[in-house]
Amino acid sequence: MSKPLILVTNDDGFYAPGIEALTEVAKKFGQVIKIAPDKPQSGMGHAITINSTLRIQKMHESEEFSAYQCTGTPVDCVKIALDVVLDRKPDLIISGINHGSNASINVIYSGTMSAALEGYIEGVPSIGFSLLDHSIEADFTAAKHFAEKVIKQALAHEGKNYCLNVNIPRLNHTLIKGIKVCRQAHAKWQEEFDKRQDPSGQDYYWLTGHFVPFEDHQEDTDLWALENGYVSIVPVSYDLTHFKVLEEITSWNL
Amino acid sequence: MSKPLILVTNDDGFYAPGIEALTEVAKKFGQVIKIAPDKPQSGMGHAITINSTLRIQKMHESEEFSAYQCTGTPVDCVKIALDVVLDRKPDLIISGINHGSNASINVIYSGTMSAALEGYIEGVPSIGFSLLDHSIEADFTAAKHFAEKVIKQALAHEGKNYCLNVNIPRLNHTLIKGIKVCRQAHAKWQEEFDKRQDPSGQDYYWLTGHFVPFEDHQEDTDLWALENGYVSIVPVSYDLTHFKVLEEITSWNL
Numbered sequence: 001m002s003k004p005l006i007l008v009t010n011d012d013g014f015y016a017p018g019i020e021a022l023t024e025v026a027k028k029f030g031q032v033i034k035i036a037p038d039k040p041q042s043g044m045g046h047a048i049t050i051n052s053t054l055r056i057q058k059m060h061e062s063e064e065f066s067a068y069q070c071t072g073t074p075v076d077c078v079k080i081a082l083d084v085v086l087d088r089k090p091d092l093i094i095s096g097i098n099h100g101s102n103a104s105i106n107v108i109y110s111g112t113m114s115a116a117l118e119g120y121i122e123g124v125p126s127i128g129f130s131l132l133d134h135s136i137e138a139d140f141t142a143a144k145h146f147a148e149k150v151i152k153q154a155l156a157h158e159g160k161n162y163c164l165n166v167n168i169p170r171l172n173h174t175l176i177k178g179i180k181v182c183r184q185a186h187a188k189w190q191e192e193f194d195k196r197q198d199p200s201g202q203d204y205y206w207l208t209g210h211f212v213p214f215e216d217h218q219e220d221t222d223l224w225a226l227e228n229g230y231v232s233i234v235p236v237s238y239d240l241t242h243f244k245v246l247e248e249i250t251s252w253n254l
Numbered sequence: 255m256s257k258p259l260i261l262v263t264n265d266d267g268f269y270a271p272g273i274e275a276l277t278e279v280a281k282k283f284g285q286v287i288k289i290a291p292d293k294p295q296s297g298m299g300h301a302i303t304i305n306s307t308l309r310i311q312k313m314h315e316s317e318e319f320s321a322y323q324c325t326g327t328p329v330d331c332v333k334i335a336l337d338v339v340l341d342r343k344p345d346l347i348i349s350g351i352n353h354g355s356n357a358s359i360n361v362i363y364s365g366t367m368s369a370a371l372e373g374y375i376e377g378v379p380s381i382g383f384s385l386l387d388h389s390i391e392a393d394f395t396a397a398k399h400f401a402e403k404v405i406k407q408a409l410a411h412e413g414k415n416y417c418l419n420v421n422i423p424r425l426n427h428t429l430i431k432g433i434k435v436c437r438q439a440h441a442k443w444q445e446e447f448d449k450r451q452d453p454s455g456q457d458y459y460w461l462t463g464h465f466v467p468f469e470d471h472q473e474d475t476d477l478w479a480l481e482n483g484y485v486s487i488v489p490v491s492y493d494l495t496h497f498k499v500l501e502e503i504t505s506w507n508l
């Protein structure tokens with residue numbers, strides 16, 4: 001039987017330490033193809049490039065490991081990998097390791113998680129990994145340890161399709177209590193735009209904000225798991241139908 | 255009682271005929287603020303601008319109607335409207351009318367629907383409208399008729415929070431049979447990248463593709479409704495948790 005084929009991508013860009021760490025882990029399991037954006041693409045959500053063109057550049061090629069840069073978004077990377085670069089469907093797509101949390105509502109804005117979700121839509125089991133540390137010098141030791149554990153289980157359960165959102169707390173890995181499968185905690189970012197003036201006196205704005213939970217941290221949520229020293233795994237869906245609201249508005253006079 | 259305050263945005267850009275049509279409808283119901291991207295932003299999904307700055311420009315101001323252009327994405331428009339431009343929370347956010355379908359999996363890639371979803375996350379009832387006609391010269395008569403109907407019902411049910419994905423078939427409005435509340439049909443886009451060479455002989459790619467349904471069109475889906483002459487309404491959620499997969503992977507050895 002041939003080795004598993006694993007596609008690795010991210011949103012922090014080709015040279016981010018996080019994807020370097022994830023690629024190292026992936027190489028323990030099979031043949032690895034890395035295709036990542038040629039520049040940081042954080043906060044790109046599920047954006048795709050439809051009004052301009054894409055280019056890819058081969059950066060490395062060997063039997064066990066090839067690497068490409070792509071000029072597009074994280075979702076573009078997955079699309080062009082599956083249609084143009086790969087000669088067979090990968091066994092697994094992994095995205096990250098993101099520098100910073102993608103727990104709770106962050107999943108919606110995250111290029112890392114949108115790349116994983118795109119893999120799932122395409123019928124490939126996909127996992128996004130994020131470490132709760134924005135620093136470029138973040139310590140990925142614990143994240144690598146748990147990424148290996150999750151990837152091992154994913155490859156052991158072939159034939160299933162899913163998208164997992166894995167977040168790793170910023171703790172020494174000996175202090176992490178284990179892994180919890182959770183639901184997405186309900187929360188939002190409260191904007192506080194920072195208004196400034198350019199040298200010609202014109203206003204411009206920087207997006208800033210703070211995190212606002214909508215509920216006390218329930219034990220079944222990702223935020224609870226992370227705050228209590230666990231790695232969180234939230235399975236993600238591309239069916240956005242809100243069935244409860246669906247029932248409610250059937251009584252509207254439409 | 256003061257008139258409803260309605261925020262109008264889109265992803266096709268400030269000057270698109272679709273937002274002109276939606277603004278006309280909105281003016282029948284209350285005070286309208288239009289804040290739209292200064293350039294087309296189709297396919298931007300839930301992208302936000304975090305690594306660069308935003309500007310807004312006032313284009314029109316009167317008691318009943320103000321209009322602004324924003325340099326950001328559709329989601330940026332909603333964020334900056336709520337934090338910077340508006341002095342009170344709007345009663346309703348409407349997005350569109352999009353030139354082209356946002357039914358089924360398109361909801362994930364759509365800037366129009368991501369703007370509406372952002373409004374919902376912010377606690378404001380939000381509705382995205384899309385007409386199944388990409389043309390810049392599309393006839394919005396039917397779309398306006400049904401948008402008015404849906405907005406009237408939305409304002410009559412104040413105090414609820416939701417996000418609705420409304421798609422209008424490309425039919426004369428006398429031929430449209432009515433409105434159906436539906437679930438999102440499961441489908442994907444199958445990529446077919448179009449490979450070309452630039453004048454220096456370097457490869458580049460255009461994203462193209464065709465639509466692939468994952469299921470026969472069930473009567474409870476948006477695709478069925480649209481193909482059978484109905485306007486479709488799918489309520490959308492920002493909780494992406496896939497509860498069925500959640501149950502399945504609790505048996506993994508994690």
